[in-house]
Amino acid sequence: MPIQHYIFLSLALFAIGIMGVLMRRNAIIVFMCIELMLNAVNLLMVAFSKMWGSSDAQIFVFFIMVVAAAEVAVGLAIIVMMYRKVHSVDINILNRLKH
Amino acid sequence: MSLHEILFWFLSAMAIGCALGVILSRNPVKSVLFLIATFFAISGHYVLMNAQFLAIVNIIVYAGAIMVLFLFVIMLMNLNADAEPQKSRLVQFAAVLSGGALFLVIIAAFTKAGLNVEGEINSAGELGLIKNLGMALFHDYVVPFEVSSVLFLSAMIGAMVIGKKEDAPVVHS
Numbered sequence: 001m002p003i004q005h006y007i008f009l010s011l012a013l014f015a016i017g018i019m020g021v022l023m024r025r026n027a028i029i030v031f032m033c034i035e036l037m038l039n040a041v042n043l044l045m046v047a048f049s050k051m052w053g054s055s056d057a058q059i060f061v062f063f064i065m066v067v068a069a070a071e072v073a074v075g076l077a078i079i080v081m082m083y084r085k086v087h088s089v090d091i092n093i094l095n096r097l098k099h
Numbered sequence: 100m101s102l103h104e105i106l107f108w109f110l111s112a113m114a115i116g117c118a119l120g121v122i123l124s125r126n127p128v129k130s131v132l133f134l135i136a137t138f139f140a141i142s143g144h145y146v147l148m149n150a151q152f153l154a155i156v157n158i159i160v161y162a163g164a165i166m167v168l169f170l171f172v173i174m175l176m177n178l179n180a181d182a183e184p185q186k187s188r189l190v191q192f193a194a195v196l197s198g199g200a201l202f203l204v205i206i207a208a209f210t211k212a213g214l215n216v217e218g219e220i221n222s223a224g225e226l227g228l229i230k231n232l233g234m235a236l237f238h239d240y241v242v243p244f245e246v247s248s249v250l251f252l253s254a255m256i257g258a259m260v261i262g263k264k265e266d267a268p269v270v271h272s
Contacts, residue, residue, distance in 0.1 A: 001103070001104070001107055001219070001220045002218070002219060002220075003218045003219070003220060004209075005107070005111075006144075006220065007209060008206065009111050009114065009115070009144075011202055011205055011206065012115055012118075012202065013114060013115065013118055013137075015198045015199065015201055015202035016115070016118040016119060016121075016122060016198070017118070018197070018198040018201060019122055019194050019195055019197075019198035019199075020121060020122035022190075022193070022194030022197060022198065023122060023186060023190070023191050023194040023195070024122065024186075025185070025186055026127060026178075028127060028169065028172065028173060028178070029121075029122070029127060029130055031169075032121060032130060032131065032134050032169060033121065033122060035134070035161070035165065036118055036121065036134065036137065039137070039138065039141050039157075039161070042141070042153075042157075043141055043144060043145075046144075046145060046148055046150050046153060046227075047148065047220055049150075049226070049227075050148045050149070050150070050220045050221070050224075050226065050227075051218040051219070051220060052218075053224065053226060054226075055226050055227070055231055055232060055235045056235070056239075058150060058152070058153055058226070058227055058232055059232065059235055059236055059239075059240050061153055062153070062156065062232070062236070063240075063243060063247060065156060065157070065160050065161070066247045066250070066251070067247075067250070068160075068161075068165070069160055069164065069165060069251075069254075070250050070251055070253075070254035071254075072165050072168060072169075073168070073254050073255065073257075073258040074254050074257050074258050074261065076168055076169070076172050076258075077257070077258040077259075077261040077262040078261055079172065080172060080175070080176075080262055081261055081262060083176050089176065089178065
């Protein structure tokens with residue numbers, strides 16, 4: 001397959017993730033869209049790694065997965081904490097820094 | 100069309116369709132299930148590119164661990180009702196417009212800027228097999244590997260500290 005197909009596919013997934021982050025008000029869905037964007041980047045890195053015949057990019061994809069797992073643990077803890085405080089996961093409620 | 104191309108287009112359609120399902124479905128549980136389907140499609144792409152190690156790790160880590168964590172939090176908060184307040188139509192339209200504009204701008208940059216990104220993905224080669232990746236990981240990337248274990252430990256402790264109940268009695272010495 002030509003590399004352009006993989007570029008367009010992962011770019012479409014990344015754009016869908018950005019649309020989800022901007023569109024939704026549920027904090028968990030916003031978080032899931034960030035995971036979707038990370039996966040789009042991973043897909044593109046694996047495609048480039050196969051194109052250049054080098055395994056370094058696949059190691060970096062592995063480390064991106066590690067960081068994403070740690071990020072999800074801390075982020076979901078923050079969301080649970082926020083739900084315990086305000087009994088909602090609506091991100092429009094969390095604008096107190098504005099006032 | 101060879102079998103490889105048919106599988107590529109099928110997995111691409113599945114990935115993009117399920118990603119659209121993630122951001123369009125009203126029920127958060129359905130969003131999680133669509134995201135799991137997206138991750139399986141991406142793992143299928145990894146298998147097509149002969150990166151079996153990353154395909155298996157993607158399924159185990161993302162579709163297995165992370166998504167179960169999301170589902171667990173959603174069930175814990177009892178969010179599986181369709182009660183999410185929507186943003187206004189104008190904001191939704193602006194979001195779709197800006198995402199689509201980013202998509203078009205980067206595609207135009209790739210096609211018009213003459214970057215000459217050409218190349219074929221040949222699925223042959225043993226690049227993504229676990230033997231080669233293990234050799235690279237434990238020869239050239241030992242230090243980041245160990246640092247990532249420290250990162251995991253600190254993330255685990257941090258999640259427990261953040262998620263702890265605050266109204267526990269404070270012991271003064």
